[in-house]
Amino acid sequence: MTQEAHKVVIVGGGAGGLELAAKLGRKFGPGNIFLVDKEGSHIWKPSLHEVAAGTLDIHREGLSYPMLAKDCGFTFVLGEVRAVDRAARTLLLAPVTFEGCEIFPERSIGYDTLVLALGSKSNFFDTPGTAEYAVALDSTEQAERFRQLLLRALVIVDRDQPLGTARVLNIAIVGGGATGVELAAELVESCKNVAYYGLTHLDPAADVKITLLEGAPRILAALPEKVSDAAHELLSQRGVTVNTSVKVAAIQADGVVDVQGRHYPCDLCVWAAGIKAPALLKETGLPVNPINQIIVDAGLRTEDPAVFAFGDCAQAPWNGTNKFLPARAQVAHQQADFLIPVLSARIAGTEPPSAPFRFKDYGSLVSLGHNRGVGSLMGVLSGKNMFVQGIVARLMYMSLHLMHHRAVLGLVRTANIAIGRLLLKRSAPRVKLH
Structure with missing residues (x-):
């Protein structure tokens, strides 16, 4: 009698989940490895700020999950997980619809081992007005929505200039972490480039005001102070107003209000302050922390021996410290490996390795436009930090994306994609206009 295949179901096709599915799929095949995601294509989440600014076209950047499943040897299941039945070891998937038509009905999928890699989304901290007036950058849809709102606002400013009724377009970004800082820098570049394509009355330097609001005493508070100071200076040089120690109390139709009652005018508001894991994780019955992250041990195991969790949706101990691992792409990448x-041992029915996960921090890089970046690299050999900036930091930042592609697609296909994108840029506008 043929033994039934051990089914590993990975929920979430982000950076870590996709890499894990691709590498295990090439090793074991589609009968063992299943990837579940509510989207049909994958995009590297750290690049969503470029999608929002229009400097990256999602339709050229996205990778199809069905294509990746065929090439990498796993089974892709389209659908959003509605419930987890740990007793029966099954997932309930919501129906998949398109323009009111049901494509897939409600379904269930069984598992022997479940791996939760659902990532994170913005944490509004119950701030009044966020749902009505702020845009988050948790998905390609949200990033595309902001891009369209931005283009519309720029066209209105350009249209009204000759009429004498124009006003400054105020853009507020709440949150001075990597996403907020990178978005501010990218918007400067985007607005400058949009002016080349028919908006002849628009002066980006005078007609667009970008304000970055951060609650901590400095932006990029999780990174070394030298990186924070360099980023602050570069943003200021580009005309971005950086306000620190600002605790936001509410978002209104015409601006942001802080706890001291100060009003920061804005026509467009992006929320990039804090994260939380999906609410679904609370309903699994497994222990979670206040931001819904599932609590795992040093082996990324939950209380349920059949369930693992990693990436942004998991609270994992940081070896050698009394802290927990940060929500960063390099953490998810290392955890997937x-x-x-x-x-593999669970699939083969052998004893799994007992060594705990140990995170190696190689530093952090922040993009500040297409020719700029700052970062702190960990000197693996010397044990010291190395500060980098400018085009070198930007190129290193770009290489992180290529490394992700390499883990999923392999070296040859990644090289072909990189060359193809470089050539396509020659015939494409500097920003996405449609």
């Missing part, structure tokens, strides 16, 4: 031998 750690889980490969663990899950």
Whole structure:
């Protein structure tokens, strides 16, 4: 009698989940490895700020999950997880619809081992007005929505200039972490480039005001102070107003109000302050922290021996410290590699490795436009930090995206994609206009 295949179901096709599915799929095949995601294509989440600014076209950047499943040897299941039945070891998937038509009905999928890699989304902290007046950048749809709102606002400013009724377009970004800082820099570049394409009355330097609001005493508070200071200076040089120690109390139709009653005018508001894991995780019955992250041990295991969790949706201990691992792409990447031998042993029915996950911090890089960047690299050999900035930091930042593609697609296809995108830029506008 043929033994039934051990089914590993990975929920979430973000940076970590997709890499894990691709590497395990090439090793075991579609009968063992399943990837579930509510979207049909994958985009590297750290690039969503470029989608929002229009400097990156999502329709050229996205990778189709069905294509990746065929090429990498896993089974892709389209659908949003509605419930997890740990007793029966099944997932309930919501129906998939398109323009009111049901494509897939409500379904269930069984698992032997479940890996939760659902990522995170913006945490509004119950701030009044966020749902009505702020845009988050958690998905391609949200990033595209902001891009369209931005283009519309720029066209209105350009149209009204000759009429003598024009006013400054105020853009407020709440949150001075990596997403907020990178978006501010990218918007400067985007607005400058949009003016080249028919908006002849628009002066981006005078007609667009970008304000970055951060609650901590400095932006990029999680990174070394030298990186924070360099980013602050570069943003200021580009005309971005950086306000620190600002605690936002509410978002209104015409601006942002802080706890001291100060009003910051804005026509467009982006919320990039804090994260939380999806609410679904609270309903699994597994222990979670106040921001819904599932609590895991040093082996990325939950209380349920059949369930693992990693990436932004998990609270994992940071080896050698009394802290928890940060929500960063390099953490998810390393955790995916750690889980490969663990899950391979479960599939093969052998004893899994017992060594805990140990995170190696290689530093952080922040993009400040197409020719700028800042970052702090960990000197792996010397044990010291190395500060980098300018085009070198920008190129290193771009290489992180290519490394992700390489993990999923392999070296040859990644090289072909990189060359193809470089050539396509020659015939495309500097910003997405349609």
